[in-house]
Amino acid sequence: MATKKGLIITVMILAVISGASFVVWFLPQNHGSSFVVSDYKSELNSVRDRHLLIVTDMKSNLNGLLNKTVSPDNFTSHAQISSSQITSLITEVVESNPPAEWKHSYGAYYESLKKYNDYLAETISLANKIKGKAPSSDISDEMSKLDSLKKESDSLASESNQTRP
Structure with a gap:
């Protein structure tokens, strides 16, 4: 049979666990840092x-x-490191939350960065084909894809520059 001392210790442990859970549940969570952009031209230039x-x-x-x-x-x-850096730039563009007059320019640059990240993924595919000694026709096809993605990225970056306020 359980002793009075054992029951008290068990109840105290359960109370501490419940209290700690309650505190953790209701404390505000830190969802990362954010930054405030005041000069949208300089931010996009950066x-x-x-x-x-x-x-x-x-x-x-x-x-x-x-x-x-x-x-x-x-x-x-x-290329993987570069892709990670581009992903960070995409996050920066998204989190800058530009005003209405900058939305189109930022949006076009966001799309440009996404296309460039697609380009980087294709360069990795090219490297794997070269490593696997793929036929020159496969490498040529991959180079065509790369060229197309790079042109799209450049075009979107140009559109971003043209739509700046």
Whole structure:
């Protein structure tokens, strides 16, 4: 049979667990940090400049992959890092919450970044085909896809610049 001391200890443990659960449930959760943008032109210029740095670096790496001075594995690793950086830029554009006069410009640049991320995914596919010694026709088809995605991304970036207030 249970003793009085054992019951009291059990009740106290249950009370502490219930109380802790209650406190955790009702405390406000921190949903990450956010930032306030006051100069939307400078913010979009900053995103564009960082995007152009990534584009330039990836172009150099792609040329190295095609010239066989960069291994497919190194290229893939670099493309994945670049994709992560582009994803961060996309998040930054989305979270900036621009006013109405900047919405179209920011929206076009958002689409440009998404297309460029698609481009990066295709470069990884190209590197895998090169690593697997795919036929030159497959590599040529992949290069056509890459060219098309890059042109779409560039076109959307240009549209963003043209629609700035």
